[in-house]
Amino acid sequence: MKSSTVxxxxxxxxxxxxxxxxxxxxxxxxxxAQCAPLPxxxxxxxxxxxxxxxxxxxxxxxxxxxxxxxxRVRCGSGLECVRKKKSGVCGCKSNYEVCGTDGTTYRTGCAxxxxxxxxxxxxxxxxxxxxxxxxxxxxxIVTPPGQVFNVSGSQVFLSCEAxxxxxxxxxxxxxxxxxxxxxxxxxxxxxxxxxxxxGGPEKHEVTGWVLISPLTTEEEGSYECHATNSKGxxxxxxxxxxxxxxxxxxxxKVTKEDEL
Ligand SMILES: *[C@@H]1O[C@H](CO)[C@@H](O)[C@H](O)[C@H]1NC(C)=O
Numbered sequence: 641m642k643s644s645t646v647x648x649x650x651x652x653x654x655x656x657x658x659x660x661x662x663x664x665x666x667x668x669x670x671x672x673a674q675c676a677p678l679p680x681x682x683x684x685x686x687x688x689x690x691x692x693x694x695x696x697x698x699x700x701x702x703x704x705x706x707x708x709x710x711x712r713v714r715c716g717s718g719l720e721c722v723r724k725k726k727s728g729v730c731g732c733k734s735n736y737e738v739c740g741t742d743g744t745t746y747r748t749g750c751a752x753x754x755x756x757x758x759x760x761x762x763x764x765x766x767x768x769x770x771x772x773x774x775x776x777x778x779x780x781i782v783t784p785p786g787q788v789f790n791v792s793g794s795q796v797f798l799s800c801e802a803x804x805x806x807x808x809x810x811x812x813x814x815x816x817x818x819x820x821x822x823x824x825x826x827x828x829x830x831x832x833x834x835x836x837x838x839g840g841p842e843k844h845e846v847t848g849w850v851l852i853s854p855l856t857t858e859e860e861g862s863y864e865c866h867a868t869n870s871k872g873x874x875x876x877x878x879x880x881x882x883x884x885x886x887x888x889x890x891x892x893k894v895t896k897e898d899e900l
Contacts, residue, residue, distance in 0.1 A: 667691075667692035667693075667694070668692075670692065670693075670694035670695075671694075672694070672695065674695075675694065675695030675696065676695065676697075678696060678697070678698060679698065681761055682757065682760075682761055683698035683699060683716075683757075684698070684701045684754055684757055684758075685698070685699045685700060685701035685702070685704075685715070685716030685719065685730075685750075685753075685754060685757070686698075686699050686716045686717055686757070687699055688714045688716065688717075690712070691712045691714075697713075697714075699713075699714055699715055699716035699717070699719075700713045700714065700715045700716065700719070700721075700730045701716060701719075701730060701750075701754055702719060702730055702731065702732055702748070702750045702751065702754065703729060703730065703731075704729070704730050705727055705728065705729060705730075706721040706727075706728045706729065706730045707721040707723065707727060707728035715730035716730070716750075716753075718732065718733055718734070718749055718750050718753060719731065719732060719733065719750055720732075720733050732748035732749060732750035732751070733750075734748060734749045734750075735748060736748065736749075736772060736773070737772075737773055737774050738752055738769045738770075738771070738772055738773070739769070739770045739771045739772075739773065739774060739775035739776070740752050740755070740756075740767040740768070740769065740770060740775075741765075741767055741768050741769075741770050742755075742759075742765075742767045743775055744767075744775065745774040745775045749769060752767055752768075752769060755767055756768070773805075774805045774844065775805065776805050776806065776869075776870065776871045777804055777805050777871055778804060778869070778871040778872030778873070778874065779802045779803065779804035779808035779867035779868065779869055779871075779872060779873060779874045780802065780803055780804060780867075780874055781800065781801070781802050781865065781867060781874050781875070781876040782801045782802065782803050782845070783799065783800065783801035783847075784800060784865065784876030784877075784878065785798035785799060785800045785850075785863060785865050785876060785877070785878025785879075786798070786878055787878060787879050787880075787881065788878070788879070788880050788881065789881045789883050789888065789889045790855055790880075790881075790882070790883065790889060791855070791882070791883055791884070791885060791886060791888075791889075792854070792855055792856055792857065792882055793854040793855065793856075794853075794854065794855050795851075795852070795853040795854070795855070796851075796852050796853075796855050796880060797849050797850060797851045797852065798812075798849065798850045798863055798865075798878045798880065799847060799848070799849045800812075800847070800848050800849075800865030800867075800876065800878070801841075801845060801846070801847045802845070802846055802847075802848075802865070802867035802874065803842065803844055803845045803846075804844060804867065804869045804871065804872075804874075805844050805869070805871070806844075806869050806870060806871075807839065807844045807845070807846055807869070808846055808867035808868055808869045808874075809846075809867070809868055809869065810837050810846050810847075810848035810865065810866070810867055811825065811826075811865075811866045811868075812825075812826040812835055812848065812850050812863060812864065812865055812866070813825055813826060813863070813864045813866060814826055814828075814861060814862070814863055814864075815861060815862040815863070815864060815877070816861075817861060823864065826850060826863075830858075830859075832852055832853055832854055832855075832856070832859070833850065833851070833852050833859065834850075834851045834852075835848065835849070835850060835851075836848065836849045836851060837849075846867070848865060850863055852880065855880070855882060856882070857882050859880055859882075860880055860881060860882045861879065861880065862877050862878070862879045863877065863878050863879065863880065864876070864877050865877075865878065
């Protein structure tokens with residue numbers, strides 16, 4: 641009684657499978673000798689069995705057409721056929737960046753795979769995944785702090801933007817007068833000085849500011865923006881100048897641009 645119930649419940653499944661198989665083009669008995677050879681240079685996205693599960697054919701690579709009744713193409717491993725209207729396009733199953741053993745960041749694991757296939761075809765080492773996410777890189781200061789001119793009692797700031805993987809940590813130091821390499825880690829105990837840092841605007845980027853209000857001649861000088869992560873460090877220097885009057889700001893700005 642029990643086994644017949646199981647059998648009966650399998651009937652629709654078996655029927656479905658038989659319909660699926662017979663829906664294909666007439667798949668005669670498989671004769672591998674009749675199969676067209678694979679291209680000599682190999683397939684960009686590996687090979688798969690054709691819809692009759694007989695001959696090896698090139699699989700479709702990422703971004704290539706797949707599926708559809710007419711075009712019976714299958715996607716390579718790691719890819720899936722994403723339907724778009726009547727036909728489909730092979731898309732990567734995993735949709736995140738990966739770091740390859742060649743030190744390059746790839747958009748997806750599939751992009752890495754096809755780069756590896758190209759490398760191998762050229763007789764180079766295959767590339768594998770070193771880690772999920774981007775490859776680690778030392779920090780780079782993308783926007784260094786500039787030069788600021790203002791009068792005593794005004795409000796000024798210096799900003800600095802750095803990028804790196806892992807996201808760098810930003811610190812500010814004031815270059816002390818006199819001693820060449822003497823630096824004071826900011827904010828120290830200055831009441832009129834604040835340090836602010838936030839992530840972004842881009843991924844793996846960080847932006848920091850030195851905010852001064854009110855400005856006094858004490859804060860005049862060079863400021864170093866310092867970015868560090870596990871891969872290295874980078875720094876850039878900006879400066880704050882205290883001027884006599886507002887008119888000097890315009891004059892100084894023009895001369896600065898003339899220099900550039
Ligand atoms: C100079 O100070 C004024 C007043 O605090 C401020 O509004 C202005 O943005 C400052 N200019 C610069 C270039 O920092």
